[in-house]
Each structure stands twice: as structure tokens, then as C-alpha cells.
Amino acid sequence: MRHTISVLVENKFGVLARIAGLFSARGFNIDSLTVGETEDMTVSRMTIVVRGDEKILDQVKKQLNKLIDVISVKDFRKKDYIDRELVLFKVVFGEKNKAKLAQIIDKAGAVILHRGAKTFLVQMVGPQDKIAALLEQLSEYGIKELTRTGKAAITKD
Numbered sequence: 001m002r003h004t005i006s007v008l009v010e011n012k013f014g015v016l017a018r019i020a021g022l023f024s025a026r027g028f029n030i031d032s033l034t035v036g037e038t039e040d041m042t043v044s045r046m047t048i049v050v051r052g053d054e055k056i057l058d059q060v061k062k063q064l065n066k067l068i069d070v071i072s073v074k075d076f077r078k079k080d081y082i083d084r085e086l087v088l089f090k091v092v093f094g095e096k097n098k099a100k101l102a103q104i105i106d107k108a109g110a111v112i113l114h115r116g117a118k119t120f121l122v123q124m125v126g127p128q129d130k131i132a133a134l135l136e137q138l139s140e141y142g143i144k145e146l147t148r149t150g151k152a153a154i155t156k157d
Helices: 015-025 054-066 098-107 128-138
Strands: 002-010 030-037 043-051 070-075 081-092 111-115 119-126 143-148 152-155
Touching: 002 015, 002 054, 002 152, 015 030, 015 043, 015 054, 043 054, 054 070, 081 128, 098 111, 098 119, 098 128, 119 128, 128 143
Parallel strands: none
Antiparallel strands: 002 043, 002 070, 030 043, 081 119, 081 143, 081 152, 111 119
16 A cells, blocks of 8 residues: 655755664665645745554654654645655657657647657646556557656645
8 A cells, every 4th residue: 555644854964864864774765755844934844755554654654754954744645635746758750650659648648748759748747647547548658768756745725
């Protein structure tokens, strides 16, 4: 099971390395990690997606709360939240399927940023399941290159 955790940390040198080290030392894998400043320049928000059962999630939260630079840890499993991810990728087309491919991309809510001679450079922002569905649908055309930001999440209230 995948869990999303929001961690507010002091915006200081080495905090990311300490948190990554905590996960590594305990054998926990990070599926996704995003970090950025908040409305307060001295505080950063880390959105971490980790896979595991309730026991692993509780252990992760306890270990994070022990770190001196951690301000708060919020588990989104029982919260009403919105998440988004950005993905950029190149998909290959031929003259016969170019129009159909453009239609699939548009219907999914993605945007073609650049039209090359044999590839489209595509951007999609959305929930990870919608991005995964589009990538699955386009895999038969040939995804040439792909980069993702990881999940960013925020509670509604």
C-alpha cells in the first residue's frame, strides 16, 4: 500500500540528506519525493510517498519526528487532500497515427509542448492514476524519454 506523508522541515543545509539517510538506514524505499519552500522561506515542505503496511508507516512517522529539523509530520491516509504530479515525456509517432495520437493526448488533458519531426513533447499535470493511464495508453506508440516530478499534495482544509 502506498502512503503519502507531508513533512515540514527547517530549510537548512543537509536536512534532505538526513531524511533520505533515515529511510535508507531502515530499508524503507521512497517511491516519490518532492521538496520546496513554503510561504515561509525558512520552512520547506517534503511530500514523501512510501510503500508499506501500517506498521512501516507508523515507524517512518516516529523516526521522522525524532529528527531535530523536522517541524511536523502529517499522514494523509485519513485526510481529505488533493495531489498532483507533473510528467514530461516524448512519444513517437508516424504519419499514419499522428492525428490519433494528438487526439488521445488532448482527451487526457495533456498538452503537446513541442511537435518534432517524429515525436511530440508532452506535458501532463494531474493525479498519478490519470498520468499512469495515459502512459499505459501511449506505451504502444513508444515513449522515448520521460521525467516526473513526484507527487505534491495538500490537505483541502
